[in-house]
Amino acid sequence: MQDITYKKDIKLIVDTFYAKAKTDTLLAPIFNEAIDEKEWNKHVERIYSFWNTVMFKKMDYKGNPFSHHMNLPIYKRHFDKWLEILEQVVFANFKGEKSQDMIERAHRMSEMFQLKLAANRSNPNSKPIL
Numbered sequence: 001m002q003d004i005t006y007k008k009d010i011k012l013i014v015d016t017f018y019a020k021a022k023t024d025t026l027l028a029p030i031f032n033e034a035i036d037e038k039e040w041n042k043h044v045e046r047i048y049s050f051w052n053t054v055m056f057k058k059m060d061y062k063g064n065p066f067s068h069h070m071n072l073p074i075y076k077r078h079f080d081k082w083l084e085i086l087e088q089v090v091f092a093n094f095k096g097e098k099s100q101d102m103i104e105r106a107h108r109m110s111e112m113f114q115l116k117l118a119a120n121r122s123n124p125n126s127k128p129i130l
Contacts, residue, residue, distance in 0.1 A: 003096025007058075010051045013102075014044060016089045026081045034072055054105055055098060065109075066116055074117070079110040 004010070021027045035043050049060035086106055090099050 001093070001095040004055060004090075004094050004098040004102060007048065007052045007056070009094065010055065011048055012093060013086075013089055014047050014051065016093070017086055018044065020085050020089065021082070024081060024085065026078060027085070030072060030074060030078060051102070055102060066113060069113060070117065070120055076114060079114055083107060083110055 004013070018031075021031060046061070046063075050065060052058045053061040083103075083106055087103055090102055
């Protein structure tokens, strides 16, 4: 089994992840509420660019990922499921240093998002932490 090497590998991961997430009883309602069906292709393209930037230092992605999540009703259980599905997809298709790196980065993102969400929710009248 090969490692994650190219953007086409990112596309495979993202497409496979969303195929699973869109049918998951915990995650599907969040995605369906947050992303209009007509916007899915645009969203997926943005996620390809995000991971391409994260994994290969290609400056594909511009934006603040947290700002798109800060008002969603997402909690630890959602992040745990996100990580579970992502790990399944990555390790079913790839093996190696980059594969492990992607999962480690995802865990750090999960922790950071959860900390920021908790801080924003505990101080609803203050300026949000982005």
